[in-house]
């Protein structure tokens with residue numbers, strides 16, 4: 726499995742945020758730990774340094790949103806210290822969070838990781854269902870009756886079917902909508 730959250734990838738996000746804030750975080754030391762309860766940390770000692778957990782950053786199933794949020798969360802600590810001279814999760818830190826696009830919440834939440842994982846899983850399942858619809862498939866529309874799919878455009882869950890119905894112009898229908906409301910027929 727390819728690990729995308731190596732030091733270079735983290736620095737790239739830091740550099741992007743530096744461009745936004747005018748700070749110079751991307752040059753600070755980054756190290757890794759195997760901590761399971763701490764995703765990341767920032768220490769202002771000795772000019773500032775970051776530490777991130779390999780346990781999460783090496784996990785290919787860990788949602789990208791969580792990784793980015795962790796990186797931005799720590800960036801906000803650095804920014805808070807640089808700009809306001811503060812540490813912790815206070816009002817100025819929250820201000821920094823908003824500026825760098827991190828959720829201004831103190832702790833990593835298992836729930837939000839589960840939320841993204843469940844969402845991906847539901848999308849994968851839905852996409853697999855939509856795979857059954859092909860060019861030439863027939864559907865039964867609740868108002869237009871039987872129609873034939875002449876083309877499918879788009880990908881994954883964002884697919885549309887161009888459908889020919891009797892005595893009508895070709896209709897463009899969301900395939901997810903078709904699956905919910907029409908169903909296939911012979």
Ligand SMILES: [Zn+2]
Pocket residue numbers: 798802814831
């Ligand atoms: Zn924190």
